[in-house]
Amino acid sequence: MxxxxxxxxxxxxxxxxxxxxxxxxxxxxxxxxxxxxxxxxxxxxxxxxxxxxxxxxxxxxxxxxxxxxxxxxxxxxxxxxxxxxxxxxxxxxxxxxxxxxxxxxxxxxxxxxxxxxxxxxxxxxxxxxxxxxxxxxxxxxxxxxxxxxxxxxxxxxxxxxxxxxxxxxxxxxxxxxxxxxxxxxxxxxxxxxxxxxxxxxxxxxxxxxxxxxxxxxxxxxxxxxxxxxxxxxxxxxxxxxxxxxxxxRGAKIYAEVVGGAVTSDAYHITAPDPEGSAAARAMIRAIEHYGYSRTDITHVNAHATSTPVGDIAEYNALKRVFGDHLANIAVSATKASTGHLLGAAGGIEAIFTVLALHEKVLPPTINLSEQDPDIDLDVVREPRKIEGDVIALSNSFGFGGHNAVVAFKSY
The missing domain is CATH 3.40.47.10 (Thiolase/Chalcone synthase)
Structure with missing residues (x-):
């Protein structure tokens, strides 16, 4: 085990x-x-x-x-x-x-x-x-x-x-x-x-x-x-x-890490694979690392950089992983507030994911005035209360086709 x-x-x-x-x-x-x-x-x-x-x-x-x-x-x-x-x-x-x-x-x-x-x-x-x-x-x-x-x-x-x-x-x-x-x-x-x-x-x-x-x-x-x-x-x-x-040692515990995965696109030095197949594999491996099911996921802190091609590629990857269950997943895109911290982005987004689970509130995505109809996601626009145990993903994708995903669970 x-x-x-x-x-x-x-x-x-x-x-x-x-x-x-x-x-x-x-x-x-x-x-x-x-x-x-x-x-x-x-x-x-x-x-x-x-x-x-x-x-x-x-x-x-x-x-x-x-x-x-x-x-x-x-x-x-x-x-x-x-x-x-x-x-x-x-x-x-x-x-x-x-x-x-x-x-x-x-x-x-x-x-x-x-x-x-x-x-x-x-x-x-x-x-x-x-x-x-x-x-x-x-x-x-x-x-x-x-x-x-x-x-x-x-x-x-x-x-x-x-x-x-x-x-x-x-x-x-x-x-x-x-x-x-x-x-x-x-x-x-x-x-x-x-x-x-x-x-x-x-x-x-x-x-x-x-x-x-x-x-x-x-x-x-x-x-x-x-x-x-x-x-x-x-x-x-x-x-x-x-x-x-x-x-x-009697430590306070914020959340549990239940999986992590890394894959690569082998596609292009800057553009993500538009089909999102390798990004999808990273999500699946992170979810299944500890034996959880895709339907156990109810929150994603998305990579969501605000680029025309990047956002749609991640959506395609999410759709590939979750299918119809994607409608039940609340998505936060916190780079809308922080900007893109490049190599530090996944770290701050992991903290936001951990605090979301610990404090039972999902963070908002600002600046979303007219959602792209080709990206059919339940985007969190105001702080949203959650209940019970939640398993969430934090996604990061980088130039060179690098994909990394960590899964967190309420503790």
């Missing part, structure tokens, strides 16, 4: 709030984290997109100055989220370092550090490049920062699978706990890519919303007028434990 794996701590810093609870409350209130970028480089470089979903509380305001200086912004977000989750879990000294691991994720890595260092090299010469440049820009830097700060000696792994990254990290943590590689794992992801180069690149591929005049309504999953995603940033962490370990 598989072990029971539970969530005992959550932490986040996002476009909606500087911690998990503030982010959740703003989500339920229907707020948007998207706003104009006030940096002078927007006008200087004549960027076609002038807004993003920036962190509500700057990371440098939440860390000691000397600590922030040695970390790329993506690692700063990681450390803030991980420390909150760790404190929330209440572990304190009650863990064995060799049985405590980190499964972290990023989609892009230390882009600010890399490109700032390149500018310094060109403009000021090699002697002015910081010696910490490589340790700061490497994709595993956030995982390293977490394991050193919290004393994890059971392994610190990093997933880089684009926008599926942090959901994959949670699925990996579930597997590693099942394999008895640890008693406690902190999992999640972080991203800080609101930089001129990613913005220009995403704009060039027509992936971003062009609603410069109204950022708050730009991310509109499933709407007929959706025109792209809103670039976001932040970090999100969950503490996962075996139920046995959690109960032995």
């Amino acid at each position: 598989p072990k029971k794996i539970v969530v005992t701590g959550i932490g986040a810093t996002s476009p909606l709030g500087g911690n998990a609870r503030d982010s959740w409350n703003a989500l339920l209130a229907g707020e948007s984290g998207a706003r104009p970028i006030e940096a002078d480089w927007v006008a200087a470089l004549e960027l076609p997109i002038t807004f993003a979903a920036q962190a509500k509380v700057p990371a440098v305001e939440q860390l000691a100055r000397i600590e922030a200086k040695r970390l790329d912004p993506g690692s700063q977000f990681a450390l803030i989220a991980a420390r909150e989750a760790w404190e929330d879990a209440g572990l304190g000294e009650d863990f064995v370092p060799e049985r405590f691991g980190v499964d972290w994720a990023t989609g892009i890595g230390g882009v600010w550090t890399l490109l700032d260092a390149w500018d310094t090299l060109r403009e000021r010469g090699p002697r002015r490049v910081l010696p910490m440049t490589v340790p700061m820009l490497m994709p595993n830097a956030p995982a390293a920062a977490i394991e050193m700060a919290l004393g994890a000696r059971g392994g610190a792994r990093t997933v880089v699978s684009a926008c599926a990254s942090s959901t994959e990290s949670i699925a990996n943590a579930y597997d590693h706990l099942q394999q008895d590689l640890a008693d406690v794992i902190i999992a999640g992801g972080s991203e800080a890519a609101i930089h001129p180069l990613p913005l220009a690149s995403f704009a060039a591929m027509q992936a971003l919303s062009k609603r410069n005049d109204d950022p708050a309504t730009a991310s509109r999953p499933y709407d007929l007028t959706r025109d792209g995603f809103v670039l976001g940033e932040g970090g999100a962490a969950v503490v996962l434990e075996t139920e046995e370990h959690a109960l032995a």
